[in-house]
Amino acid sequence: MSNFREFDRETGFLLPPSLDEWLPEQHLARFVVEVIDGLDLSAMVKSYRGTGSAGYHPVLLLGLLIYGYATGVFSSRKLERATYDSVAFRFIAVNQHPDHDTIATFRRRFLKDIEALFVRVLELAREMGLLKLGTVALDGTKIHANASRHRALSYEHATKIEAQLKAEVAELLARAEAADQAEVVDGMSIPEELARREDRLAKLAQARAKIEARATERFAREAAEHRAKLAAREAAAANGKKGGGRPPAPPVEGPQPKDQINLTDEDSRIMPVAGGGFDQCYNAQAVVTTASLLVIATAVVQAPNDKQQIAPMLEKIDALSEQFGRPETLLADNGYFSEANVMRCAAAKIEPLIATGRQPHHPSWCERFAAPLPAPENPTPVEAMAWRLRTPHGKQLYGLRKQTPEPVFGIIKSVIGFRQFLLRGLDRVRGEWSLVTMAWNIKRMYALSLG
Numbered sequence: 001m002s003n004f005r006e007f008d009r010e011t012g013f014l015l016p017p018s019l020d021e022w023l024p025e026q027h028l029a030r031f032v033v034e035v036i037d038g039l040d041l042s043a044m045v046k047s048y049r050g051t052g053s054a055g056y057h058p059v060l061l062l063g064l065l066i067y068g069y070a071t072g073v074f075s076s077r078k079l080e081r082a083t084y085d086s087v088a089f090r091f092i093a094v095n096q097h098p099d100h101d102t103i104a105t106f107r108r109r110f111l112k113d114i115e116a117l118f119v120r121v122l123e124l125a126r127e128m129g130l131l132k133l134g135t136v137a138l139d140g141t142k143i144h145a146n147a148s149r150h151r152a153l154s155y156e157h158a159t160k161i162e163a164q165l166k167a168e169v170a171e172l173l174a175r176a177e178a179a180d181q182a183e184v185v186d187g188m189s190i191p192e193e194l195a196r197r198e199d200r201l202a203k204l205a206q207a208r209a210k211i212e213a214r215a216t217e218r219f220a221r222e223a224a225e226h227r228a229k230l231a232a233r234e235a236a237a238a239n240g241k242k243g244g245g246r247p248p249a250p251p252v253e254g255p256q257p258k259d260q261i262n263l264t265d266e267d268s269r270i271m272p273v274a275g276g277g278f279d280q281c282y283n284a285q286a287v288v289t290t291a292s293l294l295v296i297a298t299a300v301v302q303a304p305n306d307k308q309q310i311a312p313m314l315e316k317i318d319a320l321s322e323q324f325g326r327p328e329t330l331l332a333d334n335g336y337f338s339e340a341n342v343m344r345c346a347a348a349k350i351e352p353l354i355a356t357g358r359q360p361h362h363p364s365w366c367e368r369f370a371a372p373l374p375a376p377e378n379p380t381p382v383e384a385m386a387w388r389l390r391t392p393h394g395k396q397l398y399g400l401r402k403q404t405p406e407p408v409f410g411i412i413k414s415v416i417g418f419r420q421f422l423l424r425g426l427d428r429v430r431g432e433w434s435l436v437t438m439a440w441n442i443k444r445m446y447a448l449s450l451g
Contacts, residue, residue: 019091029088031446032067039120044110056098061106062114063092069439072417076100076107108423111431118298118438119320125294125441126324130448133324135290135397137331138313139405140306141413142281144420145268145429149280152270155211156257162204165197172197207261215255222251267426271304282421284433285309287317288405290331294444295408295437296320300430306332310341314348329353331401339382346381353398356386412440 023029036059044058067088068079080100082089107114125131176190229248262268262280271281283304287297297316301309310332317327327350334355345352373390376383388394413419423432 019087019095022087023091026450027088028070028443028446029067029091031449032063032070032442033092035121035124035442035445036063036066038124039117044113047110056096056102056106058106058110060093060096061098061103062110064089064098064103065107065114065435066439066442067092069418069436070416070443072415074418074422076104079103107435108428111423111428111435114438115431115434118434119323121438121441121445122294122296122320122324125292125445128445128449130292130445131289131294131296131324132291133289133296133327135329135331135400136287136296136317136327137290137401137404138285138287138310138336139333139401139409140283140285140309140335141409142271142273142279142304143284143413143418143433145262145265145280145282146421146424147262147264147268147280149262149270149278151264152260152262152280153207154257155208155255155259158204158208158211162201162208165201165204169194169197169201207263210266211255211259211261214261215253215259219251219253226250265424267302267424267429269302269304282426282429285313286405286408286437287313288408290400290404292444292448293404293408294441296324298430298433298437300426300433302426306335307338307341310336311344314344314350317350318348326350329397331398331404333401334358342381342385351388352385353389353394354385355389355398356382408440412436416440
């Protein structure tokens, strides 16, 4: 005889069901609610007029966003659907169902306020005894923009299309004049075709102007770097040192044929991506603590190269120093190495351990266990750092770099599934990256609190 539990989908509950009973005591959704209850959302609350139909409370909408970004539900439509399908989302939404437009509007409207809550979450982590700076690691990752690289327009192609459209406008005017000013020629409306081409010419002119403005900024930056390199060579020559290699080539002024702008998200850039190839991306930066894997500072930049990111990230770390103290050591790969960056770390009273070149993957045992060379006398900051990297302690410390920011990026992109920004424009993308990393921090705090 079969022995099964009885079930009946038609009979209602004898008592009103409680969402609190449907969710385990130790659940991420409960932790998210507790964290948000500890945040000051008064600025969001006061921004509502208090008239018209009743709105959803910011506590509820922020909880949906953070839990969604922590569990891989990013789009507003999927978040709305989850308030019906998921017990955890029902718990956070208190069995209410904000529509996707309300969720999307809240995210756009309060993006700066959400970004400001990033530090408050770090304060909660410190109060829980989970945040210790000590050694931190800086790294960047390319995240796809909400734009296709096929919507990128190069300066060369824009020039060709502009010439083609101008020729077509002249041809249409000539045909209209030959047909005695007729508005319809061969079944074609001359005014409509002219208006269409004039509109495209105006948009092309805007795109060309933006590419030219970027080229002007780039030339000014590269010219300053070129003067600095020449000055360094002259200083070395004055001290009797021979300059290595050929003198640096001067920068080229004006837009180049391959300079591009994306017509969907003009702030995004074509960047090399992992596995080869290029795509429309942003370069997302994060400073991560080695002790807890919590992100303490973030940035999103348009440059594919990381070398210029040390200075702004040090400024962000310095802004946190009054509340959380200052890290002792900063780890970074060789993409961040330059003499100027080492000097900046020393000026910030943070010991840098930045690889000066690519490290071999499989060194021999002789190299691994070789006695370190004696410390140099009167070393420069770069020479002192290079020596520390060769000591056993330096090697052990630098080895933490690969197991600090890279796992965080890997979990965010491969486990949680955040591989592409939903929002467009640099300011909004920066806000969304703060939301992503804040959700990661809360998820990480939850895991650490479980012991």
